[in-house]
Amino acid sequence: MILTGLKQAWQLLKQNKLFSTIYIVGTALAIASTTIFAIIYYVRLASVYPEYQRERILTLTTLSYEMPKGLRFTPGVSFKAMEECFYKLSDAEAVSAYIDESRLTPIFVPGKKSSFDIVMRLADPAYFNIINYEFVSGRPFSQEDFDSGIPKVAISDRVASSLGFNSVDAIGQTVNIGFVDYEICGVFREGSAVNNLSYVQAVAPYTTNPAYEFSYPGCAVTGMLSVMILSDHKDAVSREINEYFRKYSSSEMEGRKIETYGQPRTALMGAFNSNAEFEVDLARIIRQNALILLVLLLVPALNLSGLIAGRMDSRMGELGIRKSFGATRGSLLCQVLWENLWLTVIGGVLGLLLTWILLSTDMASAFATILSTSNKLNDPSVTVRFTSDMLFAPAIFGLAFLFCVILNILSAIIPAYYALNRPIVKSLK
Amino acid sequence: MSSIIKLNDISKIYRTKTIETQALDKVNLEIEAGEFVSIMGPSGCGKSTLLNIIGLLDVPTTGTVELCGKPTAGLKDKALAHLRNETLGFVFQSFHLIPTLSVIDNVTVPLIYRKGAKNIRRQALEALEKVGLGHRVNHMPSQLSGGQAQRVAIARAIIGNPSIILADEPCGNLDSKMSAEIMDLLHSLNREDGRTIVMVTHNEDQARATDRIIHFFDGRRVE
Ligand SMILES: Nc1ncnc2c1ncn2[C@@H]1O[C@H](COP(=O)(O)OP(=O)(O)O)[C@@H](O)[C@H]1O
Ligand SMILES: [Mg+2]
Numbered sequence: 276m277i278l279t280g281l282k283q284a285w286q287l288l289k290q291n292k293l294f295s296t297i298y299i300v301g302t303a304l305a306i307a308s309t310t311i312f313a314i315i316y317y318v319r320l321a322s323v324y325p326e327y328q329r330e331r332i333l334t335l336t337t338l339s340y341e342m343p344k345g346l347r348f349t350p351g352v353s354f355k356a357m358e359e360c361f362y363k364l365s366d367a368e369a370v371s372a373y374i375d376e377s378r379l380t381p382i383f384v385p386g387k388k389s390s391f392d393i394v395m396r397l398a399d400p401a402y403f404n405i406i407n408y409e410f411v412s413g414r415p416f417s418q419e420d421f422d423s424g425i426p427k428v429a430i431s432d433r434v435a436s437s438l439g440f441n442s443v444d445a446i447g448q449t450v451n452i453g454f455v456d457y458e459i460c461g462v463f464r465e466g467s468a469v470n471n472l473s474y475v476q477a478v479a480p481y482t483t484n485p486a487y488e489f490s491y492p493g494c495a496v497t498g499m500l501s502v503m504i505l506s507d508h509k510d511a512v513s514r515e516i517n518e519y520f521r522k523y524s525s526s527e528m529e530g531r532k533i534e535t536y537g538q539p540r541t542a543l544m545g546a547f548n549s550n551a552e553f554e555v556d557l558a559r560i561i562r563q564n565a566l567i568l569l570v571l572l573l574v575p576a577l578n579l580s581g582l583i584a585g586r587m588d589s590r591m592g593e594l595g596i597r598k599s600f601g602a603t604r605g606s607l608l609c610q611v612l613w614e615n616l617w618l619t620v621i622g623g624v625l626g627l628l629l630t631w632i633l634l635s636t637d638m639a640s641a642f643a644t645i646l647s648t649s650n651k652l653n654d655p656s657v658t659v660r661f662t663s664d665m666l667f668a669p670a671i672f673g674l675a676f677l678f679c680v681i682l683n684i685l686s687a688i689i690p691a692y693y694a695l696n697r698p699i700v701k702s703l704k
Numbered sequence: 705m706s707s708i709i710k711l712n713d714i715s716k717i718y719r720t721k722t723i724e725t726q727a728l729d730k731v732n733l734e735i736e737a738g739e740f741v742s743i744m745g746p747s748g749c750g751k752s753t754l755l756n757i758i759g760l761l762d763v764p765t766t767g768t769v770e771l772c773g774k775p776t777a778g779l780k781d782k783a784l785a786h787l788r789n790e791t792l793g794f795v796f797q798s799f800h801l802i803p804t805l806s807v808i809d810n811v812t813v814p815l816i817y818r819k820g821a822k823n824i825r826r827q828a829l830e831a832l833e834k835v836g837l838g839h840r841v842n843h844m845p846s847q848l849s850g851g852q853a854q855r856v857a858i859a860r861a862i863i864g865n866p867s868i869i870l871a872d873e874p875c876g877n878l879d880s881k882m883s884a885e886i887m888d889l890l891h892s893l894n895r896e897d898g899r900t901i902v903m904v905t906h907n908e909d910q911a912r913a914t915d916r917i918i919h920f921f922d923g924r925r926v927e
Contacts, residue, residue: 286805290804597817599759600860601864602816602817603785698762700756
């Protein structure tokens with residue numbers, strides 16, 4: 276029956292080329308718009324390169340405390356706090372501190388004139404245990420490099436090639452980043468700028484920047500650093516951190532509270548809101564996005580519904596005949612949905628192709644920016660790329676197919692219902 | 705004697721916004737198993753309405769229909785579909801083949817809706833052999849002559865092995881030579897397979913060749 280459905284769908288397609296073309300193109304556009312949406316969310320939520328351990332990553336980026344005059348101040352964590360508390364967390368598998376430059380950083384090879392801007396992060400060796408960059412050549416800077424503040428840097432493969440190096444030649448070369456000379460120690464595969472937690476193009480030891488030891492005078496546990504923690508025990512980790520801040524504030528700050536805004540929080544939360552001081556209402560975000568998806572599917576579904584209703588009229592006879600030979604309404608509804616699904620799936624395949632084409636061009640940045648929380652994406656010199664493991668993820672095929680099914684049901688159910696409830700004698704007229 | 709078809713006081717009134725048409729008026733009718741009955745009467749006297757009501761394609765305004773000794777009033781969509789599928793086979797004046805299906809796929813339609821049907825294709829081929837169209841199985845309906853189309857329709861009507869065949873002017877769109885072929889076919893289905901046939905016709909000769917003629921006028925049986 277499914278197969279005769281396919282045969283008949285093919286016949287219908289041949290018989291009514293205009294209808295089929297409009298239907299398939301409409302479906303393709305609807306599937307493309309929803310699949311682009313799905314891919315961007317997939318990239319930000321699923322375990323994609325290099326955030327393979329995303330579900331276990333906790334972050335703490337912003338603290339706050341009240342100053343004597345009633346002002347509030349929102350710094351990061353100090354190196355002192357890292358040493359006294361974070362690096363020693365008992366329930367964490369790995370702990371890393373990092374400093375992100377607030378702006379893009381210029382990079383060039385000394386002696387050559389041309390420079391360009393990159394996304395730079397200063398971190399520690401543990402960082403590479405949490406964010407799993409794949410090294411094309413060389414390796415991350417070592418613990419010794421870090422301890423001695425030796426200016427070594429790991430750069431992305433794209434940066435290497437923009438500098439005119441191949442990945443192997445790059446090792447040992449000197450580059451100037453942010454007006455500091457670094458020796459390249461490793462080249463890693465660049466991720467996608469959609470991932471605001473892990474997207475960087477160069478990583479160097481934060482000990483190369485003396486500012487890492489800075490702490491704010493009124494509150495020595497606050498400073499320049501952000502923290503990433505790899506742990507399966509969020510609650511225990513939270514407790515230990517909050518206990519540390521509480522002790523500090525009662526002994527050194529006359530009990531003035533250090534606010535953590537519910538951090539450390541999961542990378543999932545971070546994906547939706549880069550400002551830790553605003554609370555993330557996940558349920559609301561899910562509701563909103565589900566609504567957007569529904570509208571993206573419902574609008575074309577209504578249009579397609581009109582098309583199908585028109586086609587149904589010309590098929591009343593067939594439905595009447597089938598009923599007179601023993602088809603139930605249920606089986607006919609199935610038949611109509613199946614036939615339609617074949618057309619929808621053809622449209623869906625075109626839609627996927629369209630998605631891939633759109634996301635492989637410069638349009639990708641535009642799409643990603645709409646849904647991004649990171650302001651770095653807005654910088655014109657950051658190019659958003661979707662890598663093939665994002666575009667061709669099995670989950671994306673699954674979702675695209677799911678959207679087809681939903682679109683099919685939404686668009687066909689009403690016309691089919693009306694057609695099937697017509698009296699047989701009327702259908703046979 | 706038990707009747708395979710029994711109509712009790714069947715009336716059918718079509719109501720539209722402007723007019724009310726009494727298509728059938730208190731019709732009583734019993735047909736025995738194995739009978740070949742023809743129904744005659746002028747256009748608009750309610751013959752098709754009667755056949756549709758017997759075939760459970762339409763419901764009477766008042767009165768009841770019994771098929772094979774069982775009342776059919778109040779049956780739900782599923783039960784009605786089942787009865788149509790198991791006991792009834794229709795042949796229409798305008799053939800009513802599905803234009804997007806090949807000949808053989810048209811013939812298989814009743815078996816698609818039958819639970820547990822096996823060898824559907826082979827049965828369809830046999831039915832097509834029986835109506836003399838074993839060589840046209842992959843044609844599309846638009847490629848057939850009227851007589852051929854009606855034979856396909858008959859193959860479709862008999863493939864499910866129904867005890868009752870309802871034919872509404874089966875030769876109405878055919879020339880006399882083709883009509884004779886179709887009538888031969890119907891007679892053999894009646895005589896050899898013992899199927900009960902109710903046929904609407906305008907042709908005196910065709911009617912006289914059947915077991916019984918029932919005359920209608922203005923929604924009522926007349927003798
Ligand atoms: N669906 C309908 N709506 C309104 N009137 C109808 C409908 N079907 C049939 N009629 C009327 O009922 C009467 C009987 O019709 P029908 O049974 O088709 O007659 P016959 O088959 O004997 O020519 C006719 O007057 C016809 O106009
Ligand atoms: Mg008629």
